[in-house]
Amino acid sequence: MDNSQSYLQELNRWADETKKTLENTNLPENENWIETITDWKASVIRYLEQGEEIMTEDLQVLQDQGQRILNSMVNYYQMDSVPYGKHQLPPLPYAYNALEPYISEEIMHLHHDIHHKAYVEGLNKAEKALYLNLKDKNIIKHWLREQAFNGSGHNLHTIFWFNMTPNSTKYPIKEIKHQLDKDFGSWEKFRELFTNVASSVEGVGWAVLLWNPRSGKLGVQSIEKHQLFQLADSIPLLVLDMWEHAYYLQYKTDKASYIKNWWNIVNWEDVNNRFVEAKNVKWKLY
Numbered sequence: 001m002d003n004s005q006s007y008l009q010e011l012n013r014w015a016d017e018t019k020k021t022l023e024n025t026n027l028p029e030n031e032n033w034i035e036t037i038t039d040w041k042a043s044v045i046r047y048l049e050q051g052e053e054i055m056t057e058d059l060q061v062l063q064d065q066g067q068r069i070l071n072s073m074v075n076y077y078q079m080d081s082v083p084y085g086k087h088q089l090p091p092l093p094y095a096y097n098a099l100e101p102y103i104s105e106e107i108m109h110l111h112h113d114i115h116h117k118a119y120v121e122g123l124n125k126a127e128k129a130l131y132l133n134l135k136d137k138n139i140i141k142h143w144l145r146e147q148a149f150n151g152s153g154h155n156l157h158t159i160f161w162f163n164m165t166p167n168s169t170k171y172p173i174k175e176i177k178h179q180l181d182k183d184f185g186s187w188e189k190f191r192e193l194f195t196n197v198a199s200s201v202e203g204v205g206w207a208v209l210l211w212n213p214r215s216g217k218l219g220v221q222s223i224e225k226h227q228l229f230q231l232a233d234s235i236p237l238l239v240l241d242m243w244e245h246a247y248y249l250q251y252k253t254d255k256a257s258y259i260k261n262w263w264n265i266v267n268w269e270d271v272n273n274r275f276v277e278a279k280n281v282k283w284k285l286y
Ligand SMILES: [Fe+2]
Pocket: 111, 115, 157, 241, 243, 245, 246
């Protein structure tokens, strides 16, 4: 038997062993991976059955495919990154009715289960089109816009859910308290400024407290259109959803009450954790 044949048999054995391991686990998506490996194994077997010397280039292609499958699988199960098109809706860190009376259970259901889910699905679709299967290069702009819109929507909602808690300290704490005092004069002054930013958002957008590594200061900003994300390079610490779906059902046009009540459920522990992590990012200051 020549070298390429014995190498093919080795690949075939690897496919069998990996499939067996996956079959014996309850890992998520294991059926998809088994299917992928079975497809690849079929090509290996085709060459084996020909029983002839395989061209070096063909062997290389086969080997690369196997390596890619293995890398994606390791990547997927280690969860050290989110594979393209595989974002998931994070579960709420509290019950749907936990933020009542400030935000109703009905809003939380619609907001999380319908609106946030739609962003996750839109982002996955955009990533698949951009990174895995770009068929029409002429519409790349469309998919970039979809990625920005849905990606910002997914990220901001994820921050938003954790930014809130039924057990709010009601006042900033620890490092973030000191920085708010340092940069804005006092917590009350910051709250007034942030409230004004939130009120200024017209219908669809967000109010954001952010850390600006370029100036070494906290700042506030509104984000009015996800696809035109301003202040790239900055890290949002605290966000308030001012899209109408976030409050209209309960507060109708009384945007001011929504903002005022929302301060009762801010999770300052979370804001502080985000701040401490974000401060590790060190840009050269300009
Ligand atoms: Fe929202």
